[in-house]
Amino acid sequence: MNNLQRACLHALLWALILILFVYISSRGGNLASSVVIFFYFGLINIAVFYINYLYILPSYLNSRRYLGCAVSILLLIASSAVVKYAVASFFREIVLVRGPNRDYYVSFWEYVVIALITGAFFVFISTALKFAGDWFQNEKVRKNLENEKLTAELAFLKSQINPHFLFNSLNNIYSLAYQRSEKTPAAILKLSEIMRYMLQDSNEPTVPLEREMRYLQNYIELQKLRFKDGAFVNFSYSGVNEDMQIIPLILIAFVENCFKHGIVTEEASPLDIKLQVQASKMTFEVRNKKNLQNKDVLGGIGLSNVKRRLELAYAGRYELTIENGRLIYYCKLILHL
Structure with a gap:
């Protein structure tokens, strides 16, 4: 599977997930709220996922800059929480209103805490997927190298047979020829x-x-x-x-x-x-x-x-x-x- 096919597959899976959540949550009749909550915020979470998966982890872990990796991840989670609150403020009456009579507004810090937890969750998922993918890739490389080594060793062992057998057979034929x-x-x-x-x-x-x-x-x-x-x-x-x-x-x-x-x-x-x-x-x-x-x-x-x-x-x-x-x-x- 090439990079374009992999990207199309990822996009299709995320689209299906978002559509599924919007459909399930909108069955009560509030489609606008469902679109805002699951579509807009879903896109932000997806962005957090791929920024960590495609940029932060490869850039820092491959060069063993672990402190830089940790700081970048924390900044990513914090930034995503601020962006989410900005979007939530724009859709204030849909996202931030709470309570049975819709007379309670979620405070900045209360919302940010929830957003931080959500961002950390998507960072965790992307990190786990990255480590799992790298492990399988390393295993594949290791097995290929092992197979190549075994093939080379088998070829070497088989190469020993030919001169060994030829040496013995020529000795036998020499004895026959010597005896005419x-x-x-x-x-x-x-x-x-x-x-x-x-x-x-x-x-x-x-x-x-x-x-x-x-x-x-x-x-x-x-x-x-x-x-x-x-x-x-x-x-x-x-x-x-x-x-x-x-x-x-x-x-x-x-x-x-x-x-x-x-x-x-x-x-x-x-x-x-x-x-x-x-x-x-x-x-x-x-x-x-x-x-x-x-x-x-x-x-x-x-x-x-x-x-x-x-x-x-x-x-x-x-x-x-x-x-x-x-x-x-x-x-x-x-x-x-």
């Missing part, structure tokens, strides 16, 4: 497919869950090429449809950790990777046999990275369970998509 393995061309092809996904598709805030699953499948196939005697991996997913979205590269760290620190060459103890989706609840489970010769089971930046990304993107909407047993490493991630 026939698997080297297939490994390079798989890596190119994976890098295409990481460099293009993963730039979006979220990606289809189905595409993330294909990425994991390619990664697993690439890792299998490392092992001369084969790797035993059970990978399955169900309940995934094209409408489901997830932040990219959030699951790879769990799988990478299994290949890096686990044993996948024993048919009796395969690496189990399973994903199930029911309604909007996704359950991702990974279980593998530990390599007891590897002391740094949780090493590297992978898992610490993904934990931070989960907290930033799914705060309050995820559950992460890690069981680091003596022989078995088990991880379970529940996401509410």
Whole structure:
């Protein structure tokens, strides 16, 4: 809403309020008295409201001149009382006459006290509205800054994944090439497919869950090429449809950790990777046999990275369970998509 629209809305609201009060008070038949009391004096009160709201508070509070602000408000209230009494004197027989026989005139000080209270009320309303508006505006700015910070941090965390993964994969391919393995061309092809996904598709805030699953499948196939005697991996997913979205590269760290620190060459103890989706609840489970010769089971930046990304993107909407047993490493991630 721009300034012109906001001004028109304020004018319309005040006009409706004044018309409503004039209509209600004139039902007894004294329209002239109602117009004077609610229209003329209403305009003065509205002026008090906006002088404080648009000029005094922004001018003095923003520069932290609190004493000047207080003095200006008091002068505004006093001035409005004097102006009201001047208008009341002009309509003396309508405004200042009191009593059942209309034979009593309100004194100057008696009227001014009432006018001061009324002026102070409108100053209070405008001040409360100003502080409330500033608070909501500051909250909006704070949330925008917080979102920008989170977005920047997520981008930084995701940027760590690409070189981390590339470094490990190139090491694997180098080993194959050094051994003159026939698997080297297939490994390079798989890596190119994976890098295409990481460099293009993963730039979006979220990606289809189905595409993330294909990425994991390619990664697993690439890792299998490392092992001369084969790797035993059970990978399955169900309940995934094209409408489901997830932040990219959030699951790879769990799988990478299994290949890096686990044993996948024993048919009796395969690496189990399973994903199930029911309604909007996704359950991702990974279980593998530990390599007891590897002391740094949780090493590297992978898992610490993904934990931070989960907290930033799914705060309050995820559950992460890690069981680091003596022989078995088990991880379970529940996401509410």
